[in-house]
Amino acid sequence: MTEVWEKVQHPSAGGIDLFVGTVRNHSSGETIDRLEYTSYVPMAEREMAKIETAIRSRWPVYNAVLIHRIGMLNVGEIAVVTAVSSSHRNEAFEACRFAIDAIKLSVPIWKKEFTPAGGIVVSSAEHGSVS
């Protein structure tokens, strides 16, 4: 987080917006205690870079930091961070919101959630396609 802060700062920035996505302890009505993120990393990096480009084309942003962790994470751990610095707070809020929404739509990362007993929680997206 310190590195994120250092990277996003800019002397001309009047506003820095930071979103942190954390692992929560419930999903689809079940208790979970950890999850695993897998990814197609080369394509994920390209998609993240495209999101940064899109942000810069829409808002006057100084620095943008977009990070998503992969591998096994426990409840409460940080999964994703989007941070944006801009002259004013409106652009920072909007760009930061756009970044996390875009990551959730297009970056090839998948989560698998585990119950304390070791069962896998099936998400609603999978329910939809299986029925």
Add this chain to the structure above:
Amino acid sequence: MTDIVVKLFGPVRDIVGEEEFHFKVSPDETAATVFEALCARYPDLSRWRPVVRLAVNLEYVQFNHHVSGGDEVCIIPPVSGG
């Protein structure tokens, strides 16, 4: 060269039980025909057709995107990052 690599990810990788295949493509091969060939081998995959996206060489493509030898085709189920 007529070979392509097909990669599976996330839940579709789990269902099929494999991460990677090698296919020989025909001249009028598309991303869709590659996916359908995989479904013929693994029928459980067909029910994902309404929700998967396909990518060729690290870029999302339409289903009718032409595929040539040397390409890498990825079957991308609904993403769940963030």
